[in-house]
Amino acid sequence: MIRRGRAEGWLKLPISTFRSWAELNGVTLNGVQVGPMPGFEHRGSTVIAENDMTGGETGPLMVIPRDLALSRESVEGFAKSDKQLKEVLDSLGEYAQTARGTILVFLLIQATISCPEIPESTGVVNPLTEYVKFLPEELLPTFWTEQEQELLVGTTLRSAIRAKMNSLLREFEHLRSATEHISWCEKYWWDEDEGYVTFEDWMHVDTMYRSRALEFPGIGDCMVPCVDMANHSSGEAAAALYETDEDGNGILLLHAGKTVKRKDEITITYGDEKGACEMIFSYGFIEDSMESARVMFLDLNIPDDDPLRSAKIAVSAMAPGFRIFDGGDCTGWESDFVWLVCVNEEDGLGFNFLQTNDGDRELRAFWKTEELEDTSKLRDLLQTEALWEVYQLRAITLLQNRIEQQIEDLHEVGNPEKDSGVRDVPWKLAGKLRKLELKLLERAFNDLEDQKLVLIESESVKRYLGITDEENAEEDFS
Known part of the structure; x- marks a missing residue:
């Protein structure tokens, strides 16, 4: 459903409309925009400075309302007014008590809501239903072909991918067995002839979460729209940091004294302690400057x-x-x-x-x-x-x-x-x-x-x- 939907365009919105979506949902963008780097459009979207700026002299570059952060807390909040989402979460037991479990289920249901081939209402539209459509397809190793994965023999990434695929398969089978008694799930997800959800869809929501999840103070593991569009740089190369303000909102700040020129990319660190294997596994890249597996x-x-x-x-x-x-x-x-x-x-x-x-x-x-x-x-x-x-x-x-x-x-x-x-x-x-x-x-x-x-x-x-x-x-x- 998801990958087919992206190919057909119904689950993909142009990044040029992202700012309108963000401002409509209470996001403050201060001197930055989200979009492709001029001249580097093939690299996907990132956060770009609209003006010259110096850390300590400007306020937050972004302020994202706490209730817009996709976390276990927010999913449970959505479930209070979304019967279908609550039904699925309740059926999954302990798995739905984790941030990862609740968020992956939420992402799958948002894709289901958006699917034009599913005529009946299968959930309640919310601001994050549209947000999912801005997320790019990431070429993480779980989507490498078998021939490409054979290149990893002898590396620690090879065994990590196998373990991950086995884990994803167990999760998917648990999702199926736990929800196939729910009438709309049985019809639109699992029906042999009319069902749309496949294991590949579950792999895809996993890549959405794995490549964009951040740990925010006071929120925990979550996906924060706008902040999660920022690319990675390690050490001193990272221009900005993310945290929460006194109201629990997500914010993006320039490092004190850090200077960024107009049209420069504003980067954050995904974790300087992460090794080469984990960077490829979770984000699909390693920096050109990396000289150690760490x-x-x-x-x-x-x-x-x-x-x-x-x-x-x-x-x-x-x-x-x-x-x-x-x-x-x-x-x-x-x-x-x-x-x-x-x-x-x-x-x-x-x-x-x-x-x-x-x-x-x-x-x-x-x-x-x-x-x-x-x-x-x-x-x-x-x-x-x-x-x-x-x-x-x-x-x-x-x-x-x-x-x-x-x-x-x-x-x-x-x-x-x-x-x-x-x-x-x-x-x-x-x-x-x-x-x-x-x-x-x-x-x-x-x-x-x-x-x-x-x-x-x-x-x-x-x-x-x-x-x-x-x-x-x-x-x-x-």
Whole structure:
């Protein structure tokens, strides 16, 4: 419905009419306009300065009424006067208690309201019904072809896309099963012959939200019309920031002392800490100036021959992997999960079934005599042990092995040739991501090697292994 509607034009309004819509709905635009950059129309719409201005000398560039922000709060407000929207939200249970869940459902219903092939009223028109029609189609990786996604083999983005597609499919099936008893949903969404909603439509509302959601103080995760038209720049290049005023309205402000010339683009940051993978995943681009992948998350499996593997999986609520990040002069890593992987029964890790108040039995983890109510706190306990350096060495060895595997995967694929069926944007993004991630992985591997060599020289490691020769210590430990 959505993608077909965009092709036919009924779900797409010209950006030239955006200002009229904004002013009609109480938005104040002060010295800025929303539209394509002159000479760069192919890049889509952005926020452009109408005059020379300096931060601190002008008031807010934009003021967006709080009730125009698309948030969980506003969707619940719309549902009070929109029977169809309320029916769907009520049917979805816990999923509709999240910002993401409520907003995606709202977006889908706005597209349904606008569909000319659905003659009956399926919802109440509101200001945001028109706003949805201004949102451009974003070429996020979930809409890359399979051939284009194959370019990502060996990168962390490949597994992220697969996980996202599986998650979207589960959400879509939940939406279908929860709403197919609602008469209008059964007829206009799910009917085998006359229904209009497809999985691709759900993918599309996901890209609308994922590429434009911002976290506003006092509002939370939301989509804020006008502000969400601003493009991204990192660090000092970002001209403006967004926040809320004393009345809870969304505002856009120039950074103090920042000078912007007439017809310049006014940018914000989507998050300077976001890595190359996340930028492509959520926004469909990475900056040309980006020289580091910044951060990567690699999955980590518990070895099949670990006798406590099943129990560890059962009690762990942690992400099964580790985070590598660029710390400037050197790399760093973070993981709560790795400590659960690298200790076992002979070290003091144990499991037992305890009876709960309702009579059930629940598997619990123990470190020596102390119950591990939260396995993410295991590291704190290990730090107090005489064998702390040994545990660190085990963890680093596990991480190095996993990093080495990822490096080999990237080298194995190499730099594939560009086929005729591959579009330029996915091709360029995939190639740059591979280079940035390979560079960070190689740096991380070398930094871990340095840490390992220091640990091998520690007295506790030597005593544990019963040897003093550095070469034998490293070989025996591995």
